[in-house]
Amino acid sequence: MNKLVLLKQYMISKYIRRFHSRKAIEAYQHKKIKKHLSFVLNYSPFYQNYYRNHQLHWETLPVISKREMMDHFDELNTVGIEKEKAFQLAAKAEITRDFSPKIDDVSIGLSSGTSGNRGVFLVSEKESAMWAGEVLAKLLPGSLFQEHKIAFFLRANNNLYESTKSSKISFHFFDLVEELHHHMSKLNDLKPTIIIAPPSMLRIIAEWKRDQHIDINPKKVISVAEVLEDVDKIFIEDIFQQTLHQVYQATEGFLATTCSQGVLHMNEDLLAIQKEYLDKENGIFVPIITDFTRRTQPLIRYRLNDVLIERKTPCLCGSHFLALERIDGRCDDIFYGVHKHTEKKHMLFPDFIRRAIMFSSEDILEYKVTQKELLSIDIKLKVKHDRSEVEALVIQELVKLWKEHMLVLPQFSFTEYDLIASDRKRKRIESVLKEEIQHETI
Template identity: 55%
Template structure:
């Protein structure tokens, strides 16, 4: 690992590569993409084949016209997709063995290999070279580290699977401590107290657990920064954690496909447009809900070009006071898999219900709900789990929840579902917490309206 490269990237991103206007930013992105495309067409047999017939578009850098790919396409063409000749079987075998032994330190041909499970069960394999890993580390530090890189920082990082990708940011002053979310949750307690992290990074379900420990006085931490990753940060969890620590939570939108967004000093989540370009495939333009198609012009080993993610994002309507030209998000709304569906009243057509609507309905039902989950079991079957703050009655809350959800379905002119309740499952675990979750087997991609 080359520390000089990390520091260089840190300095460039933090101090030198600044864009005042959208035009400046787009000129930079287009220049980068043009150069990147040349490299990719030369080195990835998959893209070479895919772009046959698009030579003229590439010549004039009309990259927005190039075909869209996704995880399924990437995995189906793994061997020719990557530019370093790593075969899928070999990579899988390697990654599985690391997952099993929980030893993520070895590499294949100087390439780190990561697995992403994906909520719908389709595994993805991701390849990152040492150089890319250094660039990533520099970018993360530049965007997230409070104060200077020369200061002392102790970082507690909760991860589902450790990965070489993340182990590169250690140096004398900055200490990374990894916590494996597969370990028993209580084992983290004493370790946290011992290291006294100045920065806490983890999924909101884990951060919430830490905040609960703090409230119960079994833990006394004084972090300077708390960063939420990997799960949707719900207002209900954000409020609780911020209150306990008296800090504003920062957010990172990072997936195996790239370091996509991070919060500015005003707490707004901005796409890291100095690293990736995001195109919007709108599902609801008026509400600003879209699926991102990303182009990462920094990834050479496994090129991510016009790659459709399975996420739902909501753009921010008002400009952020920080003045950044980077695309501002209202929130990350979840996975496309967590869209709910209903039948229209008259024609039995299928219509989509966004997770954001469900969330608002629950929050409207009562101020006293401390935890919840809403699961669509079938078209007309909705399960709700919740807990209320002590001293409040569940029965009243149940009635309000039913009322709000039925009202939502009515507003959307959909056939009313049956709503039933079950006990809230409190255990944070290695599986991602999704407060709005759809179990419908059928997928209606491309048919939703």
């Protein structure tokens, strides 16, 4: 790990780089991207070819998604790493739980996804040091030179995360694959000052604290890797008596972090965001990112598979970076209904479902809503008091939602709430509709 690079990036991000207006951000991005593009066009055969017949105004270059990125992996990266080789190394690390091997100085990361749809990501030693500097600048309470004990719950460790170690900062990887009870005593012994974990795990840790199984008082709690639902946010904040922070970090990049107000801001000093609106009125969009800091595997006009909701009012923290109301979910988890008259498919965003559930009753402790078929919705509820009363209220709200959008009413059914925290990528709103049905509409 190049400590100097890390420290330089930390200082720049924390103390030097400031933007006093939207205009200043855009000018900065424009300058960076221009320089970045000239590098990419020299070293990435894929982009050379892809942009051949286009004018080099970055804003309008053709978009790529994970599919194109993976299909052209070998020619897209600028260090000549083959996809097969990268896959093998990453897959082996997942099995042995030893995440240290690299190809030359490049770390390999796997993104989540169904088996045929996993992404492989490459990060060089220098990029990894810069990443660590940025993360520390944006996340550490106080300064880099104070003592911090960070507990990081992840499904897979990565060289990237280990790289943030120093004498003052100790970094402790909690493997989510392990049995839960191991974590309880480890947490108690460590007494972390910062906890970073998916909200499902944070909820369990909060329950342990509430039931006095553990005695920890972290200064900062950060939610990662899964969509943070209000029902979990409220619970976790209540137990830890502090604002729950969030990091929107994917293998694709360090995308957003919460400010002092607990509001998510996109990291527009590292990447440019363009919005592909799905519902402009409600500020719902899919982000197209152009990362101007990563040279090993350049991502230019890369369409993420996420649905975000922009914030309509400026944030009190004063930052001009794009503020989000929330991360709504994956594009794959958008629900679909059938229009009563036209019979066309119509999108219902996770946020609509979430609101309907939260609005229906205050007695709901936990929930999960799954679209199984176009006309079949499954609901799991954990409630405080009278179950049948809550179920009736939930149905009432969902029927109202479907009717508002003029959709044919589906069958709503209730099943036992049986979610466990170790579920892979736990979601509270999920669609398991077949891909063909989803894509018919778009």
